[in-house]
Amino acid sequence: MGPARLTAGLDHCRRLDLPAHRTLHGVVEPRDLGELISYANEVDMRGRGGAAFPFARKLRAVADATGSGGDCVVLVNGAEGEPASSKDAMLLTRNPHLVLDGAVLAAEALGAREVVVATAGGEVAEASVAAAVAERRAANVSGGAESRVPIRVVGIKERFISGEGGALVRAVNGEEGIPPGRKKRAAVSGVDGLPTLLSNTETYAQFALLAEYGPEKYAEVGTSKEPGTILLTVSGGAAQGAVIETPTGTLLADVLALCEAEPGDGVLVGGYHGAWLSAETAGTAVISREGMKLAGATLGAGIIVPLGASTCPLGEAARVASYLAGESAGQCGPCRLGLPDVARAVCALAEGTGSVDAVRRAVRVVERRGACFHPDGTAKFVLSALDAFESEIALHLEHGSCGRPVRGVLPMPEREAEPDYRLEVDWSRCQGHGLCAHLLPEFVELDDYGFPSFQTIPGWMAKEARRAVDMCPALALRLAQTTGDGPKPVGSPLRLVKDLRKAGEGLTRMSGLPRISRAGGTA
Template sequence: MSARREPPQVRGLGTARLIAGLDRFQRLDLAAHTRVHPPLPRPARDALLDLAERIDLRGRGGAGFPFARKARATVAAAERTGTRPVIVVNGAEGEPPSAKDRMLLARTPHLVLDGACLAAAAFGAEEIVIGVAAGSPGEHSVPAALDERDLPCPARTVCLPERFVSGESGALIRGINGLAVLPPAVKARGAEGGPAGVGRRPTLLSNAETWAQLAVAARLGPAAYAAVGTGAEPGTVLLTVNRPGAEPLVVEAPSGTRLGEVLEVSGLPPGAGVLVGGYHGGWLDPAAAVGAPLSRAGLAERGGTLGAGAIVALPAATCPLGEITRVAAWLASESAGQCGPCKRGLPDAAEALAALAAGTGGPAVLEDLRRALGGARGGGACSHPDGTARFVLSALDVFARDVEAHVAGPGCGRPVLGLLPLPRDEGASLEVDWSRCAGHGLCGVLAPGLVRLGPHGFPVSTTIPVAPWQDHDARRAVNQCPALALHLRRP
């Protein structure tokens, strides 16, 4: 069983709110939940919207969109169309370094459901839908919690593939609607309903932590809720701290807490650099990271982003460029493959990174890498290209000396230890049998997005990752290879 199937352990800085009771219980069933948390108020629509506005509740899935604005748009669309809205809990956490939503749904599911039920009752929702990753603890924990409690409307759980794009809001809604779990080709707001909503109804979607924060705020009230955190960003934040050789730790801390304090309580030094915000986040120099306040505004001042709150401190013993290359290749294969930035830009960037990490790329390859990432930004149907570009470009700045060593010669001399977390189960890949390959070059024609040919017509790599959207081209290349030199290996 992989670490992602295990409910994460927790630690707190200051008074526990979201993790209250988890020092005594491994999981809060309804009986334990009611002993730990006071009775839940039932604010009417306008009171709930006012509460969310007064604490400036923002989405905790990465985008940070104001909850009240999204909720008002959903309610207005429902009134305009004469329909009832749908409440969606996004628990499809497909990013390897993030575990906070998985922790909430596994260990304190009723706190998340409290927030969703508050909105469902206040806004007259038709149903509540909770999206979880297939095989995650939430797949069993959430239905068990639903069976224990009274609900203001019907509720159901939908299991989605554990892929990076499954957590994108449009992809999640498509999955709930029974369609392929991919971001829609045209950006649209679920709050407006129509093709972008669940069952074409206005849809209010937020991630698990956002709903849990709403439940905490409803119990405390705006003044008590804002007693911790910063003036602009009150309350606490949930952070996933990834520890080499150990399971991730979910830490609750007041907004604005220094990153150094979170690393210290987690037993980690800042290492060679600290990633904040996960694989769509950015890298910070270790000296700057220690004093960085963990808030949206505080990190933005340092060129960082809070994102979904995932933190990785990269040890100095591993090759930074090799680590970045592993993740960039995975991000390229995890894309939806629907638009140019994902189909061409991200694979081109991953290939350039691989050449630099191997010490076979020079200044021109580094320039190609920056050009590919620059072209990928701002042009996709979702934020995947932009987030991937932020992750890689910030790494090139923070690890500039290591990049220079790889550009100028054989590299930094350190091994790639594989410390940036990735799924243990490898995806499909094309493998080249060099004893058979005769350099016909047909594979490069049949699968141009997969197979890159060198100057003599041979593939430049013996093992080529295959994204789900590239499966057809991969099979065609295998079936039509004149020398039978290609093999499609599946996990």
């Protein structure tokens, strides 16, 4: 839709190698930091990972923290985590050099020690970036003029919170990839404790285009307040799910029409921390930060999920709420204990046995009470579903169902199963102290005599369960693993680039992803 910029050349090539990329975009010339900050300010460039933070302010913050002659790092956040997004994986797989151009441009201007590209859950994306780095090294060996800023590729574990800034920095530093208890600004202390410019994959690609075009040409498309194009991942009930590029200011209805998608009962915008739009609102909503704000949503990372009319909306929301509860890092009590309660309340509502008030009470417990935005984002998704599906909720409460099956339209990851666990007790030792129920209140109940009964413990709670075993005063507990071998698909995964697994398909085969044409649609 509109001129291809981020996707230029992809209607002819499955992957742009270095020669093809240089033919399209030329060689990036180093720029002065002040000039780059001025460029970013002139077009009000914002991050494309969801938070929409001004990129110029990030550049200035890292420069100020680095001081004269200090080290810093440029970090590319390619850890999408969000099951309904594939734009970053698409860029890293098919157009990695554009991303690297933007990162290297920033690194040279800041005098950075290195560029780090973090990817999660996609062997093909990781291999594509590694190949791109090798292509640049080989070009320099042959007398080329590629930047010699070191580029390091780091693969991290894929989970919903992988892309949270603090979690990403910890993972790159070799620690557990969960948000830190105390927030740290990456611009002050990030990779290896150094000031770090942390931004999303698409942001760096857009930055490269801004330097190539200059602010005036860059702003020739899009709206005056938000110039340029944007990548959207359209999935769910769309007949032609794809990653597409469109100028800001495009009608959401036109995007849905291109992907042969009917809004049905609603359109989810912004992903699983986003909000639902009614079909009526979606018909007039505009693709931009301002346009989505007027519609009652946030564009976030450019995720568009039309629900269609063949599936149960409330059942779909319950699936996502349960998934998000399982994606908790497990370190903050309100999130670890509260999100499962939220999921149970939504599931009960879908079964016709719960109430809207019970869901709202559960949500109030978790709001604004975590080390990261995961509890608040989950609360936003659930509360939006209550408003969007009011008529369906009434049917469920009256009849136990709306009459439609849950088809798994909302994308979910396909992963290797994590084992579940159970606590086993030596009754000859147990004296009913009740400490295990205090440590694991959501999985242990005490009878009238103070003795425990146990529920199955999910893998993400194994650490807390082992703590209960170690702290049992009577040494009466042991933790046993239940069966958990083999793949455990949850719902219907979105078959885009990050789901390619077979090495024989190589870097250039894009099974399941419609090719992007010059107009941003499918070829």
